[in-house]
Amino acid sequence: MRKRKEAIAGYLFAAPWFVGLAIFLVWPLLQALYFSFCDYSILTEPRWIGLANYINLFQDELFYTSLFNTFFIAIFAVPGGTIMALVLAMLLNNNVKGQSFYRTFFFLPSLVPAVPLAILWAWLFNANNGVINELLRLVGIQGPNWLGDPNFSKPVIILMSIWGVGNAMVIYLAGLQEVPRHLYEAADLDGANPWQKTRNVTLPMLSPVILFNVVMGIIGGLQMFTQPFILFPGGAPARSTYLYTVYLYEQAFISLRMGYASAMGWVMFLIILVLTLIALKIGEKRVHYEGG
Amino acid sequence: MAKGTLENQRIASVATIHIILIILSAIFLLPLAWMISTSLKPTEETLLSPPTWIPSRILIENFGKAWNYNADTLGYVPFLVYGRNTIIICFLVVAGTVISNSIVGYSFARLKWPGRDLAFALTLATMMIPFPILMVPLFGLFKELGWIGTFRPLWVGSFFAGAFNIFLLRQFFRTIPFELSEAAKLDGCSEWNIFTQVILPLAKPALAVVALFSFLGTWNDFLGPLLYLQSQETFTLALGLRSYQSQNGGTDWNLVMAASCMVIAPVIILFFFAQKTFIQGIAATGLKG
Numbered sequence: 001m002r003k004r005k006e007a008i009a010g011y012l013f014a015a016p017w018f019v020g021l022a023i024f025l026v027w028p029l030l031q032a033l034y035f036s037f038c039d040y041s042i043l044t045e046p047r048w049i050g051l052a053n054y055i056n057l058f059q060d061e062l063f064y065t066s067l068f069n070t071f072f073i074a075i076f077a078v079p080g081g082t083i084m085a086l087v088l089a090m091l092l093n094n095n096v097k098g099q100s101f102y103r104t105f106f107f108l109p110s111l112v113p114a115v116p117l118a119i120l121w122a123w124l125f126n127a128n129n130g131v132i133n134e135l136l137r138l139v140g141i142q143g144p145n146w147l148g149d150p151n152f153s154k155p156v157i158i159l160m161s162i163w164g165v166g167n168a169m170v171i172y173l174a175g176l177q178e179v180p181r182h183l184y185e186a187a188d189l190d191g192a193n194p195w196q197k198t199r200n201v202t203l204p205m206l207s208p209v210i211l212f213n214v215v216m217g218i219i220g221g222l223q224m225f226t227q228p229f230i231l232f233p234g235g236a237p238a239r240s241t242y243l244y245t246v247y248l249y250e251q252a253f254i255s256l257r258m259g260y261a262s263a264m265g266w267v268m269f270l271i272i273l274v275l276t277l278i279a280l281k282i283g284e285k286r287v288h289y290e291g292g
Numbered sequence: 293m294a295k296g297t298l299e300n301q302r303i304a305s306v307a308t309i310h311i312i313l314i315i316l317s318a319i320f321l322l323p324l325a326w327m328i329s330t331s332l333k334p335t336e337e338t339l340l341s342p343p344t345w346i347p348s349r350i351l352i353e354n355f356g357k358a359w360n361y362n363a364d365t366l367g368y369v370p371f372l373v374y375g376r377n378t379i380i381i382c383f384l385v386v387a388g389t390v391i392s393n394s395i396v397g398y399s400f401a402r403l404k405w406p407g408r409d410l411a412f413a414l415t416l417a418t419m420m421i422p423f424p425i426l427m428v429p430l431f432g433l434f435k436e437l438g439w440i441g442t443f444r445p446l447w448v449g450s451f452f453a454g455a456f457n458i459f460l461l462r463q464f465f466r467t468i469p470f471e472l473s474e475a476a477k478l479d480g481c482s483e484w485n486i487f488t489q490v491i492l493p494l495a496k497p498a499l500a501v502v503a504l505f506s507f508l509g510t511w512n513d514f515l516g517p518l519l520y521l522q523s524q525e526t527f528t529l530a531l532g533l534r535s536y537q538s539q540n541g542g543t544d545w546n547l548v549m550a551a552s553c554m555v556i557a558p559v560i561i562l563f564f565f566a567q568k569t570f571i572q573g574i575a576a577t578g579l580k581g
Contacts, residue, residue, distance in 0.1 A: 010403035019452055020454070024426075025418055025421060025426070028429035029426070042428075091309055091313055105317040105321055106320050108324065112324075113511060113512035114530070115512075119534075120327050123545055123548070129338070129340070129341055129343065131322075138342070170570075170574045171574055171575055171577075174574075226515060248424050262425070265424050266425060269422055272422055276420055
């Protein structure tokens with residue numbers, strides 16, 4: 001009797017989520033699947049065209065370009081950001097005086113919202129009087145046309161995301177503080193140097209946290225939209241910063257090719273699924289879980 | 293003698309760490325310093341080469357100009373309207389997120405019902421669904437409802453909870469001793485009363501984390517407003533800020549930077565008031581995969 005009452009309460013309490021799940025996730029997901037097999041502009045009813053969207057997609061040069069750009073940026077930004085965040089966290093974990101000040105300094109940039117961030121970056125990397133090139137000039141380097149040269153546009157986005165590693169740094173710092181002291185003491189007794197301690201104690205203990213954040217970083221990176229959309233309208237220069245989500249958005253809401261965009265959405269979803277599964281598999285083998 | 297060298301070594305390594313930290317701090321703060329410096333400069337001075345770090349004249353009125361940016365000539369809506377819209381949406385989203393996720397999180401954490409663990413696994417799996425795949429169907433749904441151009445597409449969903457916050461609150465609710473619920477039950481409390489009078493008061497730190505991050509997410513959101521808002525009077529700060537830049541051809545960088553400062557400032561101020569919540573919240577969200 002009491003059990004039944006509790007179950008009813010449980011369903012009632014969870015009801016908002018079940019409704020939300022159905023309306024805002026499951027149904028749209030299925031609809032997107034249906035649209036991906038249709039010619040659909042939102043102005044008229046969807047018309048079934050079978051696999052045509054997917055066939056076109058796999059022959060679409062811009063699809064590959066945007067996918068390449070997105071992965072290129074993620075492949076540099078995610079490890080780069082991870083290393084930067086780890087280095088900062090390890091430096092701060094040395095019980096240095098003024099730790100909280102340094103932590104604040106490194107954390108502040110990650111608070112900057114995406115739109116002002118992109119605008120600020122446009123100003124910093126301005127070729128003519130941007131401060132980055134002015135600083136390079138001081139040390140005798142002629143800075144490149146960051147925003148206009150396809151060879152330098154991607155690094156601008158990568159640098160921007162590395163600048164915002166404050167979040168990850170805080171996570172790693174909290175993780176470092178949970179590493180049991182006795183492990184370091186044991187390493188000291190064995191005469192380990194700082195590098196060996198990092199390599200054999202810190203990193204293995206931190207590995208679940210690192211894995212989790214790298215996977216989330218890649219999934220987030222695949223969906224990057226705001227910064228390139230504002231900083232590089234139309235993926236300029238020469239489509240070098242045309243990212244997958246920007247392409248998807250423009251197909252859906254500028255070209256009104258909503259069926260095509262839905263096919264792109266499903267491809268993205270499948271990529272994320274595969275990446276997550278791979279990460280979990282690697283995690284099982286290589287990551288050290290306490291007590292596991 | 294040997295002790296003295298060791299001591300010197302220790303001092304040297306502490307000094308090295310500080311030097312590295314100071315250099316890195318400078319690099320991390322440089323863009324923000326440049327933004328503030330630019331926002332206070334006269335327009336001509338923004339174009340000087342080599343650049344000046346300290347403005348020759350400090351023009352606080354740049355902020356006033358950005359606040360009322362050419363409202364008449366270019367048809368811009370003043371900053372204040374963007375700010376008001378953003379605050380309304382943020383308020384609704386924070387309210388919806390905290391209320392709905394605490395209720396649902398309570399169910400997953402402290403009530404037993406058939407199928408709960410399966411439902412929870414399913415809930416976690418939904419975190420893999422990328423927003424871009426939902427854009428087209430959701431736009432269609434909100435169009436059906438006649439909500440395009442209103443704030444509703446941006447906040448209604450928050451009243452139906454979400455995987456991430458459910459997870460976060462569930463973890464926290466489970467740390468509250470179950471004896472408290474048992475005792476309240478023996479006193480004849482209903483589940484709703486236990487939830488509101490026993491659990492919620494103890495969960496304030498976790499609720500603060502959820503509130504804070506949903507506020508930040510909404511304050512920063514650009515894609516949502518870009519999809520659903522259509523006229524200038526309904527724009528949010530994130531969306532409105534773009535019009536300073538693009539329509540301005542990038543000329544009045546001092547005003548663009550002043551406007552950017554004003555969008556960033558509330559977030560920074562919030563950080564200084566709620567530093568502990570920030571740090572704990574981020575650690576909590578990132579540590580337990």
